[in-house]
Amino acid sequence: MGRCGRFSKLKSSLVALALLLVLTGWLGGGEAWATANHATRTLTDMAGRTVTVPREIKSVVPLSGALRFMVYLQSLDLVAGMENVEGRWTSPGRLYGLATREKAAELPVIGEGGPGRLPDFERVIALWPDVIISMGMDIDQVETIQSKTGRPVFVLNYGLPGVLVPAEAKLALGLLGELLGREQRAEQLLAFMDHLDADLVARxxxxxxxxxxxxxxxxxxxxxxxxxxxxxxxxxxxxxxxxxxxxxxxxxxxxxxxxxxxxxxxxxxxxxxxxxxxxxxxxxxxxxxxxxxxxxxxxxxxxxxxxxxxxxxxxxxxxxxxxxxxxxxxxxxxxxxxxxxxxxxxxxxxxxxxxxxxxxxxxxxxxxxxxxxxxxxxxx
The missing domain is CATH 3.40.50.1980 (Nitrogenase molybdenum iron protein domain)
Incomplete structure (x- = not known):
């Protein structure tokens, strides 16, 4: 068997082992494992859930449109995997896709993506991100993803589908900045939004x-x-x-x-x-x-x-x-x-x-x- 074949077989074995550990509880939820092996911190997400994450976030898997907020916070360098729809969709109604085109060509795909669709758990486990970020997903789906992958899932929202709630959008950006250690960029963008809001009101x-x-x-x-x-x-x-x-x-x-x-x-x-x-x-x-x-x-x-x-x-x-x-x-x-x-x-x-x-x-x-x-x- 050639080197490529042996590497592929080894990778598959490691993914299977990681999945087995998750399913048997050794890595369930990620909290006990993270506490034992890394400096951690605890944050509250927008679903009111307490989430334990590494103190320093180095890799992220964004789901259900959360990639948009990674672009807003200039944090594409942290993205470890991407939904297939994020690389395939080129609608002008999704301008952030213009900023992710090159990244999409090189990142592994972690599932089809799209409203209501769960990621491929084994692919997520293979990447072993520090955190998974979900945008507007059903809470039962969020808990399933965290349970099946063993990775912490941080929930963001900014209104019902198709209905923008500005206050929630600003809260989501601020929380994501805190989570990723990109507070300075979050504050910069929030200040720009406040400027636009004030300008419109003044007019x-x-x-x-x-x-x-x-x-x-x-x-x-x-x-x-x-x-x-x-x-x-x-x-x-x-x-x-x-x-x-x-x-x-x-x-x-x-x-x-x-x-x-x-x-x-x-x-x-x-x-x-x-x-x-x-x-x-x-x-x-x-x-x-x-x-x-x-x-x-x-x-x-x-x-x-x-x-x-x-x-x-x-x-x-x-x-x-x-x-x-x-x-x-x-x-x-x-x-x-x-x-x-x-x-x-x-x-x-x-x-x-x-x-x-x-x-x-x-x-x-x-x-x-x-x-x-x-x-x-x-x-x-």
């Missing part, structure tokens, strides 16, 4: 509620692209920019599908369409143009496209860029100094280290005005 915070334009955001992607009736009762970029979300009247706080007639009832002054779903809206418009032309915002040319910010959870940098485009559209005087494309690039540079607006706009038209002309949508 529109003094406008009385009854003087704010009424707005509808439609075709919001939710488990795939959706039609015009897909919206959200809470839409962070619109709230940051100071608009009145007519869908808030519908009651729920998350994603909702409305009856089409509600658009005619609400008669929003301005409409925004998720650019990721423009093709679906165009198809619906070709089937039923009369309905769309009953909407005042359509007839009067007050419909605009927004970049989709939900793709394998929420891309915070795109949400902020959307907020500035919304603000520039609703309040041109108060945002007269803002070029939305240039502002987007500045935001992207701070989050992912790349001025990537052109990459995003190349496939999705960028920020623009949507015209409903002769059964076709035209973006300018």
């Amino acid at each position: 529109t915070g003094d406008i009385p509620a009854d003087q704010r334009p009424t707005v509808y955001v439609g075709a919001i992607s939710h488990k795939g692209t959706q039609g015009i009736t897909s919206t959200a009762a809470t839409y962070a970029p619109l709230a940051w920019a100071g608009g009145r979300n007519v869908a808030a009247e519908a009651g729920p706080t998350g994603h909702i599908f409305i009856d089409p007639e509600m658009l005619l009832w609400w008669e929003p002054e301005v409409m925004f369409i998720d650019a990721g779903s423009l093709a679906k809206v165009a198809e619906d418009y070709r089937r039923n143009p009369r309905f769309y032309h009953k909407i005042g915002a359509v007839r009067e040319g007050r419909v605009f496209s927004l970049m989709p910010y939900n793709f394998y959870h929420t891309n915070i940098e795109i949400a902020y860029a959307d907020a500035y485009f919304i603000g520039r559209t609703l309040y041109p005087g108060r945002f007269r100094d803002i070029d939305p494309a240039a502002k987007a690039d500045k935001i992207f540079l701070n989050f992912i280290g790349l001025a990537a607006y052109s990459d995003l706009a190349a496939e999705l038209h960028g920020f623009g005005q949507v015209f409903f002309e002769e059964k076709e949508l035209v973006i300018r």
